[in-house]
Amino acid sequence: MRIFHLADTHIGYSAYNALDPDGHNQRETDVCDAFGRIVGLAVKESPDLVLHSGDLFDTVRPSNRAISFVMGQLLKLSEAGIPTVIISGNHSTPRLRETGSVFRVFEHLKGINLAYSGNLERFEFGDLLVQALPHSADKELFDSELDSLRPDKNFSRNIAMLHAGVAGLGVFRMNEFNELLANGNQLERGFDYVALGHFHEHCKATGSAVYSGSTERLGFGEAGQPKGFVELEPESGKWKFREIGTRPMLDLPVIDCTGLQARDIQIGVMSALNSRELEGAIVRQRLKNADRKQMSLVDTQAIRKAASDALHFELRPQTVEAGQKIASSDTAFDSLEREFVSYLAKADLAGLDPGELERAGLEYLEAGGRE
Numbered sequence: 380m381r382i383f384h385l386a387d388t389h390i391g392y393s394a395y396n397a398l399d400p401d402g403h404n405q406r407e408t409d410v411c412d413a414f415g416r417i418v419g420l421a422v423k424e425s426p427d428l429v430l431h432s433g434d435l436f437d438t439v440r441p442s443n444r445a446i447s448f449v450m451g452q453l454l455k456l457s458e459a460g461i462p463t464v465i466i467s468g469n470h471s472t473p474r475l476r477e478t479g480s481v482f483r484v485f486e487h488l489k490g491i492n493l494a495y496s497g498n499l500e501r502f503e504f505g506d507l508l509v510q511a512l513p514h515s516a517d518k519e520l521f522d523s524e525l526d527s528l529r530p531d532k533n534f535s536r537n538i539a540m541l542h543a544g545v546a547g548l549g550v551f552r553m554n555e556f557n558e559l560l561a562n563g564n565q566l567e568r569g570f571d572y573v574a575l576g577h578f579h580e581h582c583k584a585t586g587s588a589v590y591s592g593s594t595e596r597l598g599f600g601e602a603g604q605p606k607g608f609v610e611l612e613p614e615s616g617k618w619k620f621r622e623i624g625t626r627p628m629l630d631l632p633v634i635d636c637t638g639l640q641a642r643d644i645q646i647g648v649m650s651a652l653n654s655r656e657l658e659g660a661i662v663r664q665r666l667k668n669a670d671r672k673q674m675s676l677v678d679t680q681a682i683r684k685a686a687s688d689a690l691h692f693e694l695r696p697q698t699v700e701a702g703q704k705i706a707s708s709d710t711a712f713d714s715l716e717r718e719f720v721s722y723l724a725k726a727d728l729a730g731l732d733p734g735e736l737e738r739a740g741l742e743y744l745e746a747g748g749r750e
Contacts, residue, residue: 384575432576433468433542641676
């Protein structure tokens with residue numbers, strides 16, 4: 380028996396201003412492509428089961444395009460006769476049950492098993508039992524269900540699924556405001572495998588609990604991390620990580636600018652850029668202890684020209700003046716108005732009128748924050 384375990388696909392995620400040939404956000408397309416490649420491998424190789432351990436979508440209310448894309452991918456798995464179990468993660472779980480879940484859209488798909496109510500669900504596949512614990516806005520409910528999570532001796536193989544951080548010998552968390560944590564001891568109860576989601580780096584959290592990691596890089600903290608999924612053989616307990624190709628993300632070594640003049644700073648940045656293959660990559664160059672006056676003399680236009688082959692380039696200097704650190708400029712931030720609209724698109728606004736809230740907020744910002 381072979382099982383594919385993946386998580387944190389974050390369909391609907393977008394970033395930066397680059398567009399694909401069809402006019403869609405390129406990073407949104409990249410994220411979709413990563414999921415599509417894994418589904419394509421599943422259809423080609425016919426595993427006995429696919430497990431998705433949460434954060435299928437990036438938001439509680441994904442766009443029609445995101446829903447349509449996921450529907451198409453799940454249909455491929457359904458039509459190929461590949462049973463699939465998907466649990467909801469913290470990015471796709473509404474704070475109020477009354478809000479409803481996008482997962483209801485997929486309930487009619489044959490072979491697609493969904494766990495999103497917050498309660499522990501059981502799915503049987505011959506002599507294999509999968510116990511799926513989704514994210515819950517109710518921490519007490521999550522803790523109670525986690526406490527009840529035990530292997531069932533009536534089945535020869537037992538797998539658990541959950542979307543949470545893990546605290547034990549190591550701490551695996553994303554430091555998000557609504558994340559849930561499990562203790563490593565709670566996972567080591569005799570399961571053959573615990574399919575984890577939430578932490579974006581592939582790793583083994585405990586003896587039998589494994590994070591598949593996200594399928595694409597969603598921030599520079601993930602630069603250098605391989606992305607893909609886990610292939611598991613539950614009979615032997617053996618598993619391996621299978622990497623998929625994703626867009627390069629380069630977080631170049633920080634340049635210490637202490638005592639450097641503008642010309643030296645520029646030479647250092649240009650040298651760093653010229654030492655790497657930038658075509659199509661997402662690139663960040665950080666500077667520390669850069670004199671504010673000298674930074675004002677750096678030819679940033681020439682630097683950006685040197686990085687023009689990159690899909691996205693950020694130059695982030697941390698400047699000093701009279702020995703005091705000043706907050707670094709972050710070229711990744713958009714206008715305040717766009718940041719506000721983007722936030723509303725991802726926020727859980729149960730009981731509120733999103734259009735009216737957006738209108739009032741933009742009017743407030745246009746007035747300079749004065750009522």
